[in-house]
Amino acid sequence: MESPQPNNPVANPQSTEWTVQKILTWTTEHLRNKGIESPRLESEILLAHARKCERIQLYTNFAEILSEEVRAKMRELVKRRVNREPVAYLVGKKEFFSLDFLVKPGVFIPRPETEALVMKSLEALANRKSPHILELCSGSGCISISLAKQLPEAQVTAVELHDIPYQA
Secondary structure, three states: OOOOOOOOOOOOOOOOOOEHHHHHHHHHHHHHHOOOOOHHHHHHHHHHHHHOOOOHHHHHOOOOEOOHHHHHHHHHHHHHHHOOOOHHHHHOEEEEOOEEEEOOOOOOOOOHHHHHHHHHHHHHHOOOOOOEEEEEOOOOOHHHHHHHHHOOOOEEEEEOOOOOOOOO
16 A cells, blocks of 8 residues: 655645646656556546536646545545546546537447548448448447438437446
């Protein structure tokens, strides 16, 4: 078990003056030290989720001192991320093709390679007037929904065997 370090919001939650900027800086370094591939981006996503705000609001409120409630939520999220729980499962969503999709354990997290599949599909369907699209095992629905948004004239059917209820 790690010993508490000074100026550590995870190990020393009673510390005062933990601003948005200070939490982002500390969390980024902590995640980097734990081998997380995109520590700054993930720190921003986790803190925005803990604050229930958009990422841009982190930068417009850099000096805001965070409440104990937000810091406690952030500590929980950081600990889970260090244990390699995917960020998308921690926050319950993943951006894909400029849309947010609900994800949780049991649903595959949309990947950049899948965006490439959507792009190739759009290219292949470019000259079709009213294409019919069928997706089986649709999971989060990211492929079908992204295609439907880009091709409003298409008839899109998505089928998923498993009913995985979401909690709001």
